[in-house]
Amino acid sequence: MKSMQIRRTLVGLCLAASAAVFAAAPADAAKVPAPAMKARLAAKVPVTGLVRAGNALVAVGDYGTIVRSTDEGKTWQQAEVPVSALLTAVNFVDEMRGWAVGHGGLILATTDGGANWQVQATLDEKPVLLSVYFADAKRGYAVGAYGTAFGTTDGGREWKSMAVGSGHDADLHLNHVFGTRDGKLFIAAETGLAFRSTDRGASWAKLATGVTGSLWSGLERADGEVVLLGMSGRVIASRDGGTSWRALETGTEQSLTSGIALPNGGLIVVGAGGAVLRGDGNAPLQLEVRPDRQNLAAVAAGPTGALVVAGQLGVERLGSSK
Template sequence: MHMHPNHRIFAVTLLTLLIGWTCVAQAWAQGVWNRQNSQTTTDLTSVFFVDANTGWIAGESGTILHTTNGGALWQTQNVPTTVDLESISFANANQGWAVGDNGVILHTDNGGSTWSLQTSGLTTDLKSVFFIDATTGWAAGSGGKLLKTTSSGNLWAPPTSRVFFIDFNTIFFTDASIGHLLGGLTNILDTLDGGSIWTVGRPLPPVISEGPLNSIFFLDTTTGWSVGDNSIVKTTTGGVFWQRQEFTPFTFLNSVFAVDTNNVWTVGSGATILRTSDGGASWNTEESGIPLGTELNSVFFVDSDDGWAVGEEGEIAHYSTGPGSTVLAANFMNGNSALFNSRVYLFNSSSTDGEITVHVFTLPTGDDPALSTTTPLSLGTLRARSALNIKLVEDILVPLHVSLPYTTDNGNLALEFTIQAPDVQGAAQVFSSSLAFGTYSLPKIPTTFSSGPTVLVANFMNGNDTAFDSDIYLLNPSQSAGIVTVRVFTLPLKNGLAQELTTTPLALGTLTARSALNIKVAEDILTPLLIPLPYTTDGGNLTLEFTIQAAGVRGAAQVFSSDFAYGTYPLQEIPATASGAPTVLVSNFMNGNDGAFNSRIYLFNPSQSAGNVAVRVFTLPLKDAGIAQELTTTPLDLGTLS
């Protein structure tokens, strides 16, 4: 069958869309893990949710975090202790308890707005707390200590006269009578009367459990799992018999949670998250984007669609089968005030409303540390299929009580916007106190980070010197600091050959975790390389390749010339691996370029392979002025990019 070219294009496009939607649907059904911003680097030990929106996390140094929007925003709650907290449990949205070192027990009856100490009568560490309802709960810990309350914690006392000689690390009850204690190496104790009498089983043999067990979870009175060092074990007899389940890679597992007889998650060392969807017959690794060296300490699910894992250095990962969120980076400069009020424009093409928050960073030069907002500023909701105009001064700087005009670090700021909706697009209209710098699209920050470095490329023109000093703005959204280096290349005209001006990459210092950095082209790069200023070779044009030993870094360039400012644009990321396919780029030009006003295209080849460059040129007619015509009958050969 002969197909008209336009029809063929339509058919291919439709097929592409269908394939794309199929992939999205599959990814949605399976769910993904995304990192959340905890606003802390404190180690987190225990997580608990009462519904998909409302949850708490306990951690070291008396840390308790709280969210009411599924983790889009985590806020620290005030507690009357600084000891390490090991476990947290809630009976409902108001009544909750947390336990920790030195016998500390905390209680809240208002969702954590206030916490108070309860009397445990112990000085040993408590490792686990579990409440079956608002009045009845248990706590267990080191030295075989076991407590029970039937009065919401007003009175805690041992439920049995029996003395235990092992350390307990987890307690779990399926109802007011049937419970399980995990302690020692592989000792699992069971009770049928609320804790008065405990049956002590023999330690599980190495053929079943290779190492100590750290966590236990029961789905009902018969089916449960326990995990530990290189071990996952399961019972379908209420703990009478246990069977080993095989998994790879072997690792230390710290916490387990089951939502039904098929779907179970466990987390542990090396940022490991394992999931089974067949009751444990097979276990598969799930990626969270959390740095691989991180110890994950606790996992909790409200249902098969929403779960959280928490661990060292404030790391939080959220599992969702929903559409996910978007994180965008923006950079602003030069003392914004009410008169020169830069904007951010957001467009939500999805069918999901999304709450917007922004994290604001200073953009210092040199070795000064970047400062940031302690908690993200809420900017309201971006409705589905809608757009929003956010004013930098009125909507962000004024609510943060920033003095105007903002002049610290030359008025430079980096902003990280988080929108709880997928695939939001954004742009920034950037003003300074003297002129507008133009509009540029906001680069997206990945929700999951690879382990490799970030490589970004920038282009500059027209003789930067100390008076006209272009800037590079870098924002590191990850929890890992990274050394920054740069390689500098000349940008010759078409028939020239680019030269690298750096014999070895120039070190520019460290971009710390969750921070930003302002790099001046003349002062920080050209001068240390002993390049005479102003740089005039090839019209003063240069290409810079920045390598940052941290994942997910995003950047922008504020480009000056000796005559006027050229504007701000996001830096392009160079992929870690090349596909082998040719690169196709598109650009648009306007308003009659001639010899005096000669627009440029800058190309940079980071690969080890040279490539022939060809261009096709099309007209750009106005809406009612006709159809675009190709001016090149065949692609125009522009030579080789070495």
């Protein structure tokens, strides 16, 4: 099954469009993107991405919905978004500047902490974008389905195609791109593959991870360890920059979709079926299964440690990450 199909399943998205609505619209209406509809329960829309932006939390999801919280997930406000497409990921370089990506090759940008968004670019051929990462305010990367990979060196005004995989690997879905503090870039991909760049995306090396199922996400822990998450409850970690990997015991076979590293060395991972895993330092990950068993797509912690998860039922505050 293709990566974007699984991701849609993980967050319980129902994206069937009404043929009657489109049939009734004027022929030129499709040329003007419809803004995200305002909704009283916007925070309950299926959410695919969630990050911290300074003291705020910002979540993106279906129907162009973006919501923002400044009280660690207690309340949420819907942002002004000029499109209604499915948004898949969001990333901030500081408390004000951020980017979101989604279907149709859309790249959105904000300069006010996520309250207002603008269309910064629509990539040629309108690919499905699955992840975005900015190393700083100028250098950014967006990846997605069928080997789609683009980079920018001017803050997103111009995006240039990057070649990540080669041969058969060139068409693999690239699910998540992220960076480490020492400047390396990593991409988690289909069929257990991952890629690494040590030259700001100019070239990419394929990594032998030792697993076969799709890898959905990745992160760097406080001690510099690189962690990748994926199908069948897989969590693999590398202490040498991706040259070798070891498997961590998770106690679940659910797909694991997202994780965060805590300043104290801890790790929190979420996934399908309400799976939430927590680990402190080198301690084994401890599995919790939420009673509602909702599929979780993302997790973030507020400035004082409040833990928020996001998925098919929107965003929800769980308590403290400490």
